[in-house]
Amino acid sequence: xxxxVIEIIAALLVLLFLYASISKxxxxxxxxxEMNNQPFPNWMTPYLVVLIPGSEILAAAALLFDRTxxxxxxxxxxxxxxxxLYAALVLLNVFDYVxxxxxxxxxxxxxxxxxxFTSAFLLLSIIGILLFRKQRAGGTPH
Amino acid sequence: MKRFRIILMSFMIVLAVGGAFATTDPPxxxxxxxxxxxxxxxxxxxxGVHYVCVLCPFACTYYRxxxxxxxxxxxxxxxxxxLPILI
Numbered sequence: 001x002x003x004x005v006i007e008i009i010a011a012l013l014v015l016l017f018l019y020a021s022i023s024k025x026x027x028x029x030x031x032x033x034e035m036n037n038q039p040f041p042n043w044m045t046p047y048l049v050v051l052i053p054g055s056e057i058l059a060a061a062a063l064l065f066d067r068t069x070x071x072x073x074x075x076x077x078x079x080x081x082x083x084x085l086y087a088a089l090v091l092l093n094v095f096d097y098v099x100x101x102x103x104x105x106x107x108x109x110x111x112x113x114x115x116x117f118t119s120a121f122l123l124l125s126i127i128g129i130l131l132f133r134k135q136r137a138g139g140t141p142h
Numbered sequence: 143m144k145r146f147r148i149i150l151m152s153f154m155i156v157l158a159v160g161g162a163f164a165t166t167d168p169p170x171x172x173x174x175x176x177x178x179x180x181x182x183x184x185x186x187x188x189x190g191v192h193y194v195c196v197l198c199p200f201a202c203t204y205y206r207x208x209x210x211x212x213x214x215x216x217x218x219x220x221x222x223x224x225l226p227i228l229i
Binding site: 003004007008010011012014015018019022023026027029030033034035036037038042045064097098099100 | 143146147150151153154155157158159161162163165166171172188189190191194195196197202220221222225
């Protein structure tokens, strides 16, 4: 049962990160514009437009295989933590202005909905990490 | 278990790729953008450089779907409030 739950969690994270990264790559010039629209310095844009989809693809790839799954779960946790933190900071009006959120279907969500969405997946990644560690500690073969 | 994983992951990959293509942004964002100034429309600069769109929804920018046959018709494109970046 635990193995099935881990597989489903990994699959959902693969879906999320692959969808998000491919959406960004399909509309790359728009993605660059939307990064410029975010409330941090534009000099960061060239790095972020490579780093964000790149790390999403790597996290998704790592989740696909047993040997790299733990790494993928930790990478998922790190990415989702950053996205959740950013959404929270936007909602707390830490920045000078509230930008429009970006990203495929997620563009249809407001910032509060975005926060709930990333928080839910963050929780999933934490559950996945805990279950995977228990499975490894129990010596259950993958 | 292995077969379940292969089927599940394959399904998710197909769903992710298909979903990304299906929800690709409308082409209007690649057209010249305008903002509303009173009763007229003025060209914007570059998003994030000359202006930003904040506080969705509302129409931040407009574009001309058919600049040849309908040169005076502007349709909403980007969401938000138009906010010029004052340097």
